[in-house]
Amino acid sequence: MAPTAPPVTVPLPRAPIGGPAAEATGAADAPADWYARVLGWPVTAGPPAQLVTGVRFDVLELPADAGAAVLHGPCRDLTGPVALMGRRMRFLVAPGSADELEGLLDWLEWGGVALDLAALGAGGRITAPTPPGHLVGPGEGPRGAAVWLRPPEQGCEASLPALPAAGRGSGPGRGGDAAGPGLVRLVAAAATECHRARLRTASAHRIGTAVPTGGQPRFS
Secondary structure (H helix, E strand, O other), X not given: OOOOOOOOOOOOOOOOOOHHHHHHHOHHHHHHHHHHHHHOOOXXXXXXXXXXXXXXXXXXXXXXXXXXXXXXXXXXXOOOOEEEEOOEEEEEXXXXXXXXXXXXXXXXXXXXXXXXXXXXXXXXXXXXXOOOOOOOOOOOXXXXXXXXXXXXXXXXXXXXXXXOOOOOOOOOOOOOOOOOOOHHHHXXXXXXXXXXXXXXXXXXXXXXXXXXXXXXXXXX
């Protein structure tokens, strides 16, 4: 039987950011203001607000079911923030990681394999998830909106998955990061789970099982 990805719990929003003052200055700018003011991340005002990649972080993006398996598998101790938008999961990784993805996949012997795995680096944008603690009002959180599964904190960039520093190993993944799992470890897990997800989909089509093609996956 093909393995199934474990469920992911999507956190519910709690209290509003900024209180009445933020409401008075325009709730539509609250997410962009929070990212710029609290985290110091480059962001473009919305709606929707967009986080700029390639400066403070890059993004590794994969299907949500594959991402859920990564979160509950060998990389469950991952310290970097993780976001969900629709049927795509986004892992924040160190700046410059997007340029390393193709080479890492080749080194891990995944080169040439069709994987629904992508990376966003310099010049990229992702929709800013609702900031932690921001109260989502009626009509502000449409189905498939971006949310944090593991929210960012001040200084989290220091522990983002990255390649080992020079002199800490003879190849990718050797002598991994002291602050958390290395980029090679994450990419290896992501590639494996993307391949498994592709095999599950192909198997479902062969036996005539309906496979969802749109909307947001159900997490519990």
